[in-house]
Amino acid sequence: MSAAPAAGSPSAESVDRPILRVDHVTKRFGGLLAVDDVTFDVKRGEIFALIGPNGAGKTTLFNGITGIFPPTSGRIVFQDQEITGARPHQVAALGIARTFQNIRLFEYMSALDNVRLGQHCRMRAKLWDSLFKTPREQREEREVTDRANELLKFVGIERYAQTYARNLPYGSQRRLEIARALATHPALLLLDEPAAGFTPQEKVELMGLVHQIVDQGITVFLIEHDMKVVMGISRRIVVLDHGEKIAEGTPEKVRNDQRVIEAYLGKQH
Amino acid sequence: MTSLRQFWQSGPRRDPNTIAYTVLLVAAISFPVLAQVATGGNSSFIISVAGDAGVYVLLTIGLNVVVGFAGLLDLGYAAFFAIGAYTYAFLASDHGVVTPLHEAIHLPFWIVLLIAMFIAASFGVLLGAPTLRLRGDYLAIVTLGFGEIVPRVFKNAATWTSGVNGISALDIPSLPLWIQGPWAGAPFGIVRDFKIIEPLAYYVVMVILLIICVILVRNLHRSRLGRAWMAVREDEVAAAAMGVNTVAVKLLAFSIGAAFSGFAGTYYGAKLSLVSPENFGFAVSITILVMVVLGGMGNIPGVITGSLLIYGVIFIFLPQLPEYATGFVTSVGLGDLTRSNGDFPGIAEFISRLKFLVFGFILVLVMLVRPQGLLPSREREQELQKGTHEDTTIVDVNAETA
Numbered sequence A: 001m002s003a004a005p006a007a008g009s010p011s012a013e014s015v016d017r018p019i020l021r022v023d024h025v026t027k028r029f030g031g032l033l034a035v036d037d038v039t040f041d042v043k044r045g046e047i048f049a050l051i052g053p054n055g056a057g058k059t060t061l062f063n064g065i066t067g068i069f070p071p072t073s074g075r076i077v078f079q080d081q082e083i084t085g086a087r088p089h090q091v092a093a094l095g096i097a098r099t100f101q102n103i104r105l106f107e108y109m110s111a112l113d114n115v116r117l118g119q120h121c122r123m124r125a126k127l128w129d130s131l132f133k134t135p136r137e138q139r140e141e142r143e144v145t146d147r148a149n150e151l152l153k154f155v156g157i158e159r160y161a162q163t164y165a166r167n168l169p170y171g172s173q174r175r176l177e178i179a180r181a182l183a184t185h186p187a188l189l190l191l192d193e194p195a196a197g198f199t200p201q202e203k204v205e206l207m208g209l210v211h212q213i214v215d216q217g218i219t220v221f222l223i224e225h226d227m228k229v230v231m232g233i234s235r236r237i238v239v240l241d242h243g244e245k246i247a248e249g250t251p252e253k254v255r256n257d258q259r260v261i262e263a264y265l266g267k268q269h
Numbered sequence B: 001m002t003s004l005r006q007f008w009q010s011g012p013r014r015d016p017n018t019i020a021y022t023v024l025l026v027a028a029i030s031f032p033v034l035a036q037v038a039t040g041g042n043s044s045f046i047i048s049v050a051g052d053a054g055v056y057v058l059l060t061i062g063l064n065v066v067v068g069f070a071g072l073l074d075l076g077y078a079a080f081f082a083i084g085a086y087t088y089a090f091l092a093s094d095h096g097v098v099t100p101l102h103e104a105i106h107l108p109f110w111i112v113l114l115i116a117m118f119i120a121a122s123f124g125v126l127l128g129a130p131t132l133r134l135r136g137d138y139l140a141i142v143t144l145g146f147g148e149i150v151p152r153v154f155k156n157a158a159t160w161t162s163g164v165n166g167i168s169a170l171d172i173p174s175l176p177l178w179i180q181g182p183w184a185g186a187p188f189g190i191v192r193d194f195k196i197i198e199p200l201a202y203y204v205v206m207v208i209l210l211i212i213c214v215i216l217v218r219n220l221h222r223s224r225l226g227r228a229w230m231a232v233r234e235d236e237v238a239a240a241a242m243g244v245n246t247v248a249v250k251l252l253a254f255s256i257g258a259a260f261s262g263f264a265g266t267y268y269g270a271k272l273s274l275v276s277p278e279n280f281g282f283a284v285s286i287t288i289l290v291m292v293v294l295g296g297m298g299n300i301p302g303v304i305t306g307s308l309l310i311y312g313v314i315f316i317f318l319p320q321l322p323e324y325a326t327g328f329v330t331s332v333g334l335g336d337l338t339r340s341n342g343d344f345p346g347i348a349e350f351i352s353r354l355k356f357l358v359f360g361f362i363l364v365l366v367m368l369v370r371p372q373g374l375l376p377s378r379e380r381e382q383e384l385q386k387g388t389h390e391d392t393t394i395v396d397v398n399a400e401t402a
Helices: A012-016 A058-065 A088-094 A111-118 A127-132 A135-155 A170-182 A200-215 A227-233 A251-255 A258-265 B002-010 B016-038 B044-069 B078-091 B094-098 B109-131 B136-156 B199-221 B224-234 B236-241 B246-272 B282-296 B300-331 B347-353 B355-369 B378-383 B390-401
Strands: A018-029 A032-043 A047-051 A073-078 A096-098 A188-192 A219-223 A236-241 A244-249
Touching (some): A018 A058, A018 A219, A032 A058, A032 A219, A047 A058, A047 A200, A058 A073, A058 A188, A058 A219, A088 B236, A236 A251, A236 A258, A244 A251, A244 A258, B016 B044, B044 B246, B078 B094, B078 B282, B109 B136, B199 B224
Parallel strands (some): A047 A236, A096 A188
Antiparallel strands (some): A018 A032, A018 A073
16 A cells, blocks of 8 residues: 555654644534534644544544534644535545544445545546546556455455445444545545444454554544553553543543543542 | 457456446447337338337436436426427427518528527526535435426416417438438438438437447546536545535536437427427426336436336337237137226226336336346445445455455
8 A cells, every 4th residue: 555645754753743723613503512612732643632522623623624514612733724614525635534433434435435435535537538538547446446445455345346336244334444544645634433333353453453543654533432542552642521622642641631530430529 | 359359358247337338339230220120111000119219218318317326306308308308399300480570581490400409508597597506315305396387387378489379390410421421221322302201310310329328428427527427426525525626517417418318309299390398297307217216226227227227118018018918818728808897998098098107116126126127326225225335445445455
């Protein structure tokens, strides 16, 4: 697999600059304050985790970054470019890909077609090329198919290439979502609870997969409930509770933070 | 021989569409000959009817792009059909003289065909741009409104369109000199002003146009754009997050569908040599939608079969139903039933009043027997077999790769 061109070179300078900056982001749904003035940076090439109890606003923040529900106020800066309020397909084209908490595959498309669709925004075929199947279009289709097969192999589900996405086993569906997201050539990959519903064995495999992704120069930003996965994999963690950032730092620091313990276990009286 | 067997094993057995395409093509080519033999040389009428059916085939192929591929319910599709027909009427008749323009325009059929496609597609964009942000049911209502507005505008803008009377005596299309054939109805040789009057000529031109359209739409379906349509149909949010500009993709589906409708409208107007606002009502939109759904949404040979079947039922079977009934009762010795008696108007009239009841029964029957459509797409087939199919597919895949 070739490394994504959008991913930066590992020079000293670029490592220090954040790939994603969430700057005083607030999201209101009517009277409900889902995300409250949250600020943090995701550094290039790291595995960064966002945790918090149910309803803390984690997925809302993901939706804000990817343009599905733009934030009410605040700025989101990706690779020195402000993307606040950009449409989802523009965000994807800039190099942010994501998976969904409740798997959202194209159920009646084959696994292969799901991954080919992921390459949509990197393809150059115009209406004219598609109508008349020009040689250029045919070549591009072949390349896209080859790369889709590579990606299916990379996440380990190549035997399901011709199966409808909805007919895949649960774990393979989660893997297919990752393959589809990687197909967009991201520099930053957002994973929304990638280990949900996994067996311990599958969780270990997933952590291996995430490391392989990072090795290709893609920054991984994940939401995860499973503390073993989060603590074992991430370099830095941000904790949200009731939409507010209550802690940020290394796994050790976060693990021992009084407010985090309270948020998860309740206050001791 | 072996190569034929290989071909069979690689292609048709896996893909029933290959068979469907072959059957349709053979039927289209042999139809005029068979009709000629069956009617003893008087096939003009039936071939003319077949040419008209081609207009509906075109319409269903176009609506299939919108409804079947992109999953946008369009209930006002006949509006674009009307726009295409009226475009031809304006640009290829003497009608211009009675409008405030005071000038007749006579553009060649083939150029108007392209203009009409372009105009219909533009109206598709015009309607789609503000409305395609709506989903499902809401879009259906907006298109329904558009479908009502367009014929009404043509009806009421009488200074330009002659209102309810419509526009008649449209130009007869002529073929370029170099495409003449035995169907021209004239001896071979240089014929200066060759006009398509013969029903057979209409039929042949229609078949050729249909083949081109099917190839182009099939290419689209199996391209980047076709995949994007499928993805938007399956899950719009996920498609957008994967980099698909959903509004642009839906707009393209809408305007390509509209272009087909405009194309069909021009052809229809030219063949009938008359356009009138009455011909483009809601019933036309619904009929085309029925053809698409009943034939097998999303599958090109399916919707073609559906359109031919429904066309046959509506325009051939139902009008002749009273005759069939009269013949039937006379032959079984109940000749009295053919005369009116008190409240009973006679069997022919009685049956002709029941026409649409019969039509409804046929539709209900087909949808009960084949809810997925006559020749469904693979996706559609699976959707309707939820639950029972999951295990088998996975086992198949394992068996193949093991």
